[in-house]
Amino acid sequence: MKPRLSLPVMLAGAIVACGCSMDPLVYRIASNYMPTGTVGNTWTYELPGSRQKLVTIAGSDAILGRDCIRVQVDFEDNYWYRDEDQFDEYVRTVYLYNEEHVIEERWARHLVLPLVLGNTWSEDYEQTTLVYGQPVTRRVQTEGEVRSIQNVTVPAGEFEQCYVVRLETIGETETPYGDGWVDSTFVEEYYAPDVGLVRRVNLLTEEEEVLESFTLQ
Numbered sequence: 001m002k003p004r005l006s007l008p009v010m011l012a013g014a015i016v017a018c019g020c021s022m023d024p025l026v027y028r029i030a031s032n033y034m035p036t037g038t039v040g041n042t043w044t045y046e047l048p049g050s051r052q053k054l055v056t057i058a059g060s061d062a063i064l065g066r067d068c069i070r071v072q073v074d075f076e077d078n079y080w081y082r083d084e085d086q087f088d089e090y091v092r093t094v095y096l097y098n099e100e101h102v103i104e105e106r107w108a109r110h111l112v113l114p115l116v117l118g119n120t121w122s123e124d125y126e127q128t129t130l131v132y133g134q135p136v137t138r139r140v141q142t143e144g145e146v147r148s149i150q151n152v153t154v155p156a157g158e159f160e161q162c163y164v165v166r167l168e169t170i171g172e173t174e175t176p177y178g179d180g181w182v183d184s185t186f187v188e189e190y191y192a193p194d195v196g197l198v199r200r201v202n203l204l205t206e207e208e209e210v211l212e213s214f215t216l217q
Contacts (some may be wrong), residue, residue: 006051006120007044018028028115028149028161028163028169028193030118031161031193031194032193033114033115033163033191033192033193033194033196034082034087034111034113034191034195034196035073035195035196035216036057036069036080036082037057037069038216038217039057039058039059039131039217040056040215041056041057041214041215041216041217042054042055042056042057042151042214042215042217043055043196043197043211043213043214044211044212044213044214045200045209045210045211045212046155046208046209046210046211046212048207048208050205051075051097052212053073053074053209054072054073054074054075055071055073056072057069057071058070058071058072058077061079063079063081063090063107063114064090064105064106064107066081068080068081068090068109069082070079078090081107082113083113084113085112085113085116086109086111086112086113087110087111087113088107088108088109088110089107089108089110089123090106090107090108091104091105091106091107092104092105092169093105093135093173095129095131095175097131097132097174097175097177097179098132098184101129101131101136102129103127103129103136103138103173104125104127104138104140106125108123108125108140108142109121109123109142109144110144110167111144111165112144115146115163115165115191116146117146117148117149117163118145118146119145119146120143120144120145120146121143121144121145122141122142122143122144123140123141123142124139124140124141124142125138125139125142126138126139126140127142131175133176134176134177135176135187136173136174136175136176137173137174138171138172138173139171139172139173140170140171140172141169141170141171142168142169143167143168143169144165144166144167144168145165145166145207146163146164147164147165147166147167147188148163148164149161149162149163150162150164150190150193151162152190152198152199153184154198154199154210154211154212155210155211155212155213156195156211156212156213156214159190159192159193159195159198160192160193161192162190162191162192162193162198162199163190163191163192164187164188164189164190165189165190165191166186166187166188166203167185167186167187167189168185168186169184169185169186170182170183170184170185171183171184181205184204185198186202186203186204187201187202187203188200188201189201190205194216195211195214196214197209197211198211199211
């Protein structure tokens with residue numbers, strides 16, 4: 001009986017056979033745009049004002065019933081969750097009124113996987129928490145879209161076939177105490193094959209984060 005080859009194995013074989021003339025679509029399908037599975041992987045980003053940000057895969061943990069990835073961003077713990085269909089981030093928002101009150105704690109959708117040109121997704125969240133008997137409401141609307149495929153040049157190098165993802169998030173906190181707030185994020189993120197995030201642009205301020213260097217195990 002002839003052995004059956006899995007899709008990743010067949011794609012890998014196609015890439016080897018095609019060499020430099022490989023089909024870009026095959027190349028993208030076979031690539032990992034979120035290489036988060038190995039402890040020790042690091043990415044260093046240049047920020048405005050000659051600042052830097054260091055992102056390191058630090059280990060694993062369990063948060064809200066999920067086995068997740070512990071990531072240190074400038075040595076502060078963050079948590080990511082990834083499977084074949086999604087990439088989520090752990091979000092915890094507190095309202096400070098005499099003491100901390102947790103008004104949002106959840107896994108928030110960041111990307112729908114695999115990345116496919118034209119894909120869109122949305123997520124609506126609402127939770128009301130009683131603070132000293134009064135309602136504090138947190139609402140968040142998120143929309144994402146894979147908008148294009150581009151070649152990108154950053155200090156870390158030149159990267160081909162990068163997916164460009166636009167993310168729009170609008171958060172609103174309503175309180176009876178007159179101290180509510182609105183927080184919004186409008187960004188474009190550029191993901192390179194087998195490297196991950198190489199560029200992020202704040203669409204409101206036009207400030208950029210660009211990959212300076214990386215180490216993948």
